[in-house]
Amino acid sequence: MNVLIVHAHPEPQSFTAALRDQAVQTLQSNGHEVRVSDLYAMNWNPVASAEDFSLRENPEYLAYALEQRHNSKTQTLATDIRQELDKLLWADLLILNFPIYWFSTPAILKGWIDRVLVSGICYGGKRFYDQGGLRGKKALVTVTLGGREHMFGEGAIHGPLEDMLRPLLRGTLAYVGLEVLQPFVGWHVPYISAEARQAFLVSYGRRLESIESDEPIQYPRLGQFDDRLYPLAQRQ
Amino acid sequence: MNVLIVHAHPEPQSFTAALRDQAVQTLQSNGHEVRVSDLYAMNWNPVASAEDFSLRENPEYLAYALEQRHNSKTQTLATDIRQELDKLLWADLLILNFPIYWFSTPAILKGWIDRVLVSGICYGGKRFYDQGGLRGKKALVTVTLGGREHMFGEGAIHGPLEDMLRPLLRGTLAYVGLEVLQPFVGWHVPYISAEARQAFLVSYGRRLESIESDEPIQYPRLGQFDDRLYPLAQRQ
Numbered sequence: 001m002n003v004l005i006v007h008a009h010p011e012p013q014s015f016t017a018a019l020r021d022q023a024v025q026t027l028q029s030n031g032h033e034v035r036v037s038d039l040y041a042m043n044w045n046p047v048a049s050a051e052d053f054s055l056r057e058n059p060e061y062l063a064y065a066l067e068q069r070h071n072s073k074t075q076t077l078a079t080d081i082r083q084e085l086d087k088l089l090w091a092d093l094l095i096l097n098f099p100i101y102w103f104s105t106p107a108i109l110k111g112w113i114d115r116v117l118v119s120g121i122c123y124g125g126k127r128f129y130d131q132g133g134l135r136g137k138k139a140l141v142t143v144t145l146g147g148r149e150h151m152f153g154e155g156a157i158h159g160p161l162e163d164m165l166r167p168l169l170r171g172t173l174a175y176v177g178l179e180v181l182q183p184f185v186g187w188h189v190p191y192i193s194a195e196a197r198q199a200f201l202v203s204y205g206r207r208l209e210s211i212e213s214d215e216p217i218q219y220p221r222l223g224q225f226d227d228r229l230y231p232l233a234q235r236q
Numbered sequence: 237m238n239v240l241i242v243h244a245h246p247e248p249q250s251f252t253a254a255l256r257d258q259a260v261q262t263l264q265s266n267g268h269e270v271r272v273s274d275l276y277a278m279n280w281n282p283v284a285s286a287e288d289f290s291l292r293e294n295p296e297y298l299a300y301a302l303e304q305r306h307n308s309k310t311q312t313l314a315t316d317i318r319q320e321l322d323k324l325l326w327a328d329l330l331i332l333n334f335p336i337y338w339f340s341t342p343a344i345l346k347g348w349i350d351r352v353l354v355s356g357i358c359y360g361g362k363r364f365y366d367q368g369g370l371r372g373k374k375a376l377v378t379v380t381l382g383g384r385e386h387m388f389g390e391g392a393i394h395g396p397l398e399d400m401l402r403p404l405l406r407g408t409l410a411y412v413g414l415e416v417l418q419p420f421v422g423w424h425v426p427y428i429s430a431e432a433r434q435a436f437l438v439s440y441g442r443r444l445e446s447i448e449s450d451e452p453i454q455y456p457r458l459g460q461f462d463d464r465l466y467p468l469a470q471r472q
Binding site: 011014046050061062065066102104105108110111146148150156157165167172175190220228229230231233 | 247276283284286297299300302339341342343344349350384387391392393394395399402404411464469
């Protein structure tokens with residue numbers, strides 16, 4: 001497989017960075033090709049703006065997604081976006097590797113999503129969920145967080161982690177057609193011992209050894225809905 | 237009330253901006269004081285980094301939340317963060333006003349959350365949810381999106397909008413102690429008539445007229461959990 005790891009952590013010595021390095025090593029040892037986008041090191045610009053387009057369809061009024069569609073056709077997207085998009089289209093597996101900030105991605109990674117998941121290529125019109133532009137590829141979310149495992153789940157204080165990550169897992173990754181694998185989670189990372197961290201790395205390495213046979217999470221399929229996207233089941 | 241509107245849209249003529257202006261006008265007419273942070277106009281930096289702290293507790297290794305705690309005590313947070321934090325502490329009502337990007341906030345607004353909701357002031361230790369540092373204040377999320385209303389809800393293709401917004405409504409705003417009001421949603425905005433847009437503005441104005449009597453959404457309370465944050469109900 002071709003694997004793109006998008007890494008977003010402000011501390012180069014972080015445990016999140018160790019997870020990135022573990023992934024590079026394990027995946028390469030298993031014969032996969034790996035590329036890494038280290039967003040902090042790249043000084044990635046996360047702000048979607050008019051500057052992302054050098055040939056505006058409508059110079060008077062910015063409709064961001066419409067200009068994405070237009071500028072991807074005319075090959076006039078900003079260079080930094082084009083470079084990331086090329087990596088994404090090259091990849092069979094996308095790994096987003098980050099510390100949870102506010103039950104979601106750090107802003108620098110949210111801005112990679114906002115700017116790189118370009119309308120007209122990654123989705124558009126009726127091309128989303130199982131019909132999304134990136135169908136056939138897979139995605140894995142690898143996160144570290146401060147909370148303990150018992151704080152998540154049904155009835156737990158924060159509810160299921162998958163519910164907190166829903167806009168990312170379902171609303172973003174599954175939306176563009178990616179097969180979304182179960183997230184890998186490093187729990188309580190700022191507070192655990194070096195041994196406990198090492199155990200997470202070993203467990204992550206094992207997970208990645210057999211990542212190709214992982215079953216994806218089930219999400220809606222367009223075939224379950226009519227042309228106006230009303231659920232077919234409601235008619236019965 | 238003192239009201240802070242945090243506005244994030246790359247197009248100054250957008251309908252989202254019209255919602256902001258409607259809020260300013262209605263709230264001021266009702267005797268409230270209003271301040272606006274227009275993140276695009278301010279060229280807000282959304283990237284959490286070591287540069288946010290001028291006096292590091294640990295200069296060798298960046299633990300972002302720990303440095304927030306330390307630098308808020310020593311008054312050494314970056315000036316742009318301090319200014320936004322002062323507005324937030326001044327406000328009785330926080331309105332986040334933005335277009336939905338990937339079922340969530342645009343990155344520039346995510347970075348306002350990452351950087352301004354400072355550990356040690358807005359939350360920390362056991363001060364979260366109903367014990368959060370901003371308890372006694374309220375929050376309203378005002379969003380525009382491309383989807384139609386029937387695409388959201390139980391059994392709908394995207395599920396309930398509140399579920400997609402969960403990391404923001406519950407994991408962020410409720411987490412810091414804010415009473416979270418039902419979001420105001422402008423549906424299908426890029427595709428509707430000027431009359432339909434006008435109807436949303438009127439409806440938003442009416443909502444804001446009586447915003448002080450709105451009932452907040454119910455979220456977990458720390459009293460429902462033991463000292464280690466296991467749910468008390470499970471013991472019975």
